[in-house]
Each structure stands twice: as C-alpha cells, then as structure tokens.
Amino acid sequence: MTTNLINGKRYVGQHTYSKLNKDYLGSGTLILKAIKKYGRKNFNLEVVHYIYEDLKIIYINNKKTLKSQYLLDQWEIFYIKDKKSHVSYLDENGISMGYNLSWGGLGGNHSEETKKKISKAQKLKSKEEKDKITKKRIGTRSLWNSDYKLEIKNKTRDTCKNRTPEKQAKLNKFNSDRQQNFPQEKKNRLNKANSKRGKKQYENKTQKEKDDRIKKARQTMINKTSEEKLKIKLKKQNTINNKSKIEKNIIRERISQTWENKTQEEKEIRNNNFKETWKNKPQEEKDQRTSLISQTLLNKTQEEKDLTNKKCTNTWKDRTSEQKEISAKKKKLTYMNKSQEERDITNKKRQETKKRNKPLKQQENEN
Numbered sequence: 001m002t003t004n005l006i007n008g009k010r011y012v013g014q015h016t017y018s019k020l021n022k023d024y025l026g027s028g029t030l031i032l033k034a035i036k037k038y039g040r041k042n043f044n045l046e047v048v049h050y051i052y053e054d055l056k057i058i059y060i061n062n063k064k065t066l067k068s069q070y071l072l073d074q075w076e077i078f079y080i081k082d083k084k085s086h087v088s089y090l091d092e093n094g095i096s097m098g099y100n101l102s103w104g105g106l107g108g109n110h111s112e113e114t115k116k117k118i119s120k121a122q123k124l125k126s127k128e129e130k131d132k133i134t135k136k137r138i139g140t141r142s143l144w145n146s147d148y149k150l151e152i153k154n155k156t157r158d159t160c161k162n163r164t165p166e167k168q169a170k171l172n173k174f175n176s177d178r179q180q181n182f183p184q185e186k187k188n189r190l191n192k193a194n195s196k197r198g199k200k201q202y203e204n205k206t207q208k209e210k211d212d213r214i215k216k217a218r219q220t221m222i223n224k225t226s227e228e229k230l231k232i233k234l235k236k237q238n239t240i241n242n243k244s245k246i247e248k249n250i251i252r253e254r255i256s257q258t259w260e261n262k263t264q265e266e267k268e269i270r271n272n273n274f275k276e277t278w279k280n281k282p283q284e285e286k287d288q289r290t291s292l293i294s295q296t297l298l299n300k301t302q303e304e305k306d307l308t309n310k311k312c313t314n315t316w317k318d319r320t321s322e323q324k325e326i327s328a329k330k331k332k333l334t335y336m337n338k339s340q341e342e343r344d345i346t347n348k349k350r351q352e353t354k355k356r357n358k359p360l361k362q363q364e365n366e367n
Contacts, residue, residue, distance in 0.1 A: 001013075001045075001046050001047075001048050001079065001083060001085070002025045002026050002031065002043050002044065002045055002046075003043065003044050003046070004034060004038065004042065004043060005042050005043065005044060006038055006042055008097075009034070009085075009096070009097060009098055009099055010083050010084070010085040010097070010098050010099070011025075011026045011028060011030075011031045011085055011098060011099040011100060012048075012076060012079045012080045012083055012085045012098075012100060012104070013026045013027065013028065013031075013076070013100075014072045014073075014075075014076050016072075022045065023040075024045075025040065025043050025045060026099070028099055028100065028101060029101065030087070030099040030100075030101065031099040034099060048079055049075050049079070051068055051071050051072055051075070052068070058070055073104060073105045076104035076105065077103055077104035077105060079104075080098075080100050080103055080104045081103075083098075084097050084098060085097070085098030085099065085100045086098050086100045086101075086103060087099070087100065087101055226284070226285055226288060230288075230292075
C-alpha cells in the first residue's frame, strides 16, 4: 500500500517478487500521474499482507488460476474496501480518498461497451497517428522490427568505438565488481544464456567470417605478453578444476567427437600449425613452459603421481594394435629428427621414470 504524504490518498495493489523492490509504488494510471506530480520522495510504501507461492491450480469460472494468485486477488479487494482507497470514496469536502480505479482482482478489466468504444477510436486513427504512438512505446515488442534492431546495433557500435580507453577500463571494472556480487546460480544462468547466443551467432555465420574470427583471435593472442598468456591459462585451469567430474567427462567427450569428425588432412594441418607456433616462439617462453611443467610435477604428491601413471597404463591397454603401431612410429620419427644432445636428455629422463615406476610394477605383480 502506497500513501501520499501530502494528500493522504492511498493506493492498494499486488506485486509478485522474490526480493522486495522498494522502487515499485504501483502501476495504476492515477498513482503514476501522482508520482510524476509530487515526486517519489513524497510517497511511502508499506507491505500490508504476505502470501507465499502456491502452485496448486484452481478452476474459477472455467478458468485456470493458481491458488496464490486467487488469494492475492481476494486480499486486494478486501484492503481496497478496508483502507478506502477507491476513487468512489469521498471525504467531507467531496474529494476522492484513493487512487484505485477498480475494486481489485485482475487489474481493472474493461466492459464490453468500453471495448467497443476503444476499437472504434483506434479504427478512425490515421497511420501517422499510429506511428507516433508506436514511437513513444519504445519498450514494446511492436517496435522491435529488424530495421529498428539494426539501427540500435549500429548506434551501440559507434558509441563503443568512440570510447576512450579510460572509460572502457572504468566500465570493465564496474561490470567485474558487479558480477562478483552475483550469487552462483545467477552466474550459471548468465553463462548458459551467453553460450547459447554465441553458438547461434556462430552457426549463422559463413565460412569466411568464421576463418576471419579465428585469425583475429590468433593475432590477439600472439600480440599479448607472456604474463597475459599465463593469466589466461590459469583462469582456464581454475574453471576446469571447479567443475565436477561429470562436467569434465562431458567436455572430454565433446573434444574427442570433434577430433574424430575431422578428416586426416584437417588433423595434419592442425598438428603442423602447433609445430610452427612452437618453433616461432622465443627461447624464453619455451623455458617458462618447461619450468612450469616441472614445477607442477614437483608440487604433486606421490599419490597423485601414481594415479597419473595408472591412468596412462589403462589408456595404453585400451588402445588397439593399430593405434599402438602408429604412436610407436611417431615416437621413432621424433627421436630420429632430434640432435645428439636432445637424445641424451631424453634417455636420462626415461631412466629416471623407470626407476620411479619400478615399485609400482612390483605392486601390480603382487596383486
């Protein structure tokens, strides 16, 4: 219930929400006009009655309604009469005591006579008058045509391009702080919605647009520093670690399916691209990568190392004889292309791994 602190007039309405919205004061025509006239500061909001959600379906006058909605309508009718917030209630001077035009319920349904009058008035209007009304209704669906959407997109692109880097940095900080305060459920919903939109937009694009997007992403990644690249990798690792085992398995299955669906030529092109990128990298980045891998191995416990070794053995056993032959040939070729120094380093590493894996093999044989 909202009360005007100047006049003392009242308005009774119903509002469904998960959290109380203090900015909501009413949706009636008279109350909205009064808010524009007197200002929001001169109105006071008061919750008179609460009703919890009840999804039970009830039939009233051969119409489906929820039980909670039916109770809301009945309480609204009661409080409009009790608080005398209807327009028909007058004080001693003959002035109305409220802003409610209807007696509550479903929000003031029109009678058949008023509906006929509205239809006649709409038919007599010209196209120019109708266009003016649609322009005023910016938030309605009737205005969201394809041409209007393109205009808005072009305007937003122009504003984004004209932004200075300082303004863009401020906006990024504001959005990041705002998203951190969101609950986890809301974050998951937003991520799902954004992923669906991105997939639809990507599917509608042509092959040239897809190739251009991949090239741009590669160039941006190349232009970044080594520190920025490490930050991106750490973020990816944290997101993967926070996921459950089921989600991880789903991601692995998708990656394996996409790789299997590719042709042999596409696979060779992908492998060659990885090799070229590794060769073109400076020696500093290569050393950082190797040092990170070695640090991760050292930080692991003996139990974690044993689990990884068992996984490797199980994957090797699950392979067919053809797959084993192909992997053996690849290893031989890579070994032959290496220099003598690189061969010595690999031999030392193999000897160290054999020493570590001896006790594991002994345990397996005993079992």
